[in-house]
Amino acid sequence: MSKELRLHFAKHVELTEQEFAFCQSFFQTKRVRKHTLLLQEGEVCKYFLFVASGCLRAYAMDRKGEEHIVHFAFESWWITDDSSFWTGAPAIYFIEALEDSELLMIDAPGMETLLQKCPKLERHFRILLTNHAIALDRRIAASLSLSAEENYLQLLKVYPQLAQRVSLKHISSYLGITPESLSRIRKRLAKRPQKS
Amino acid sequence: MSKELRLHFAKHVELTEQEFAFCQSFFQTKRVRKHTLLLQEGEVCKYFLFVASGCLRAYAMDRKGEEHIVHFAFESWWITDDSSFWTGAPAIYFIEALEDSELLMIDAPGMETLLQKCPKLERHFRILLTNHAIALDRRIAASLSLSAEENYLQLLKVYPQLAQRVSLKHISSYLGITPESLSRIRKRLAKRPQKS
DNA sequence: CGCGGGTTTGATGATGCTCAAGCCCGGTGG
DNA sequence: CCACCGGGCTTGAGCATCATCAAACCCGCG
DSSP, rough: OTTHHHHHTTTTTTOOOOHHHHHHHOEEEEEOTTTOEETTTBBOOOEEEEESSSSSEEEOOOOOOOOEEEEEEOTOEEOOOOOHHHOOOOOOOOEEEOOEEEEEEEEHHHHHHHHOTHHHHHHHHHHHHHHHHHHHEEEEEEHHHOOOOHHHHHHHHOTTTHHSOOHHHHHHHHTOHHHHHHHHHHHHHHHHHHOO | HEEEEHHHHHHOOOOHHHHHHHEEEEEEEEEETOOOOOOOOOOOEEEEEEESSSOEEEEEETTTEEEEEEEEOOOOOOOOOOOHHOOOOOOOEEEEEESSSSEEEEEHHHHHHHHHOTHHHHHHEEEEEEEHHHHHHHHHHHHHHHOOHHHHHHHHHHHHHHHHHOOOHHHHHHHTSOOOHHHHHHHHHHTTTTOO
16 A cells, blocks of 8 residues: 555656655554545644545535535545644534545644655655646636636546536535536537537 | 745754754745746756745646636745746746745756755655645535535634635636636625624 | 426526726825 | 826626535435
């Protein structure tokens, strides 16, 4: 299960076997079944999670009790409630497994130590966060300038796996529209000339 | 003008006078007047900009020629087109000064060298990017769950300076609504019992 | 079978958009 | 000093998109 983590780190830094073994020692592994709640709003988020396999979602709940998905996390992505994890503040998101998943977990003191002892990873995470920021900017730009339908198509272009793996309800929540609207959008697209 | 940069770095790392002097040597200074375009879509974004004073905006232009503001940058914030700056791809945003501004500029090779020679800054930027990601997540969650009016109020709560310094047109563009709508929102708010 | 979650469909309505006109105010030139 | 212009903001009327509410449908599972 840590093979995925090894490959993941290798994207931006080179680690020797020993170095990686050292890093790995900071993580616990966990297998969870679909629907497992890993974090609740209001708790302190103890772990930074690496998804070795499976799929999670982070969502916020508004005053009316509606859920709004802020992130999905598939294989070899990280997920956490950043503000809670890094500062110890109460979490503002829920995190839930959407499929049976294998996770690697590191807590905040572990993360601090890891980064201190293995400063190469500072670089790794800086690059990761930069890419993350690029993706978030694109999502924001898309939501500002596109219609619901265009937004959906753009999402599918970036994450083609999504339509297969995630329910209509969750995709609509991520897009900020109702399930009914997304259903109608799909219907329209289905009966329209489409490429590929 | 580099005093602001010094204070900024001091938020997350400690640098000696020499270290800072070294860092500083990587930056050029630039004063620009309101309305100056610092980056155009399609160009390669050569610089990572630190705003010592003043205010800039980054915006995307859609097919219809409408502008959508992705970020504002006030004093001691950074701004760039990340995907272009880090990878050399064509920029997808425009960057423009909204006020006369003082900028510190570093190019990509400079940035790489700086981070290599002064690894403490990896940490600084990682923390900065984490905070940035937190802010972006909140903006996304807000746009998913709030009405235009609630969104505007939330924005004012986070950046009270905004209403004074930035035109209605630009704020509405950031919120993803038309100037007309924001004008009506303000009218409604003005004639309603308000706190403070 | 029949239950139940997720999805689809339909009818109606609200929020925010479009287009067009008018207003306010600061700047310029006569 | 005033008349005029122009940009930014406001206001109004009609419209599009998407939300809401309610019902029906589909299909896997007990």
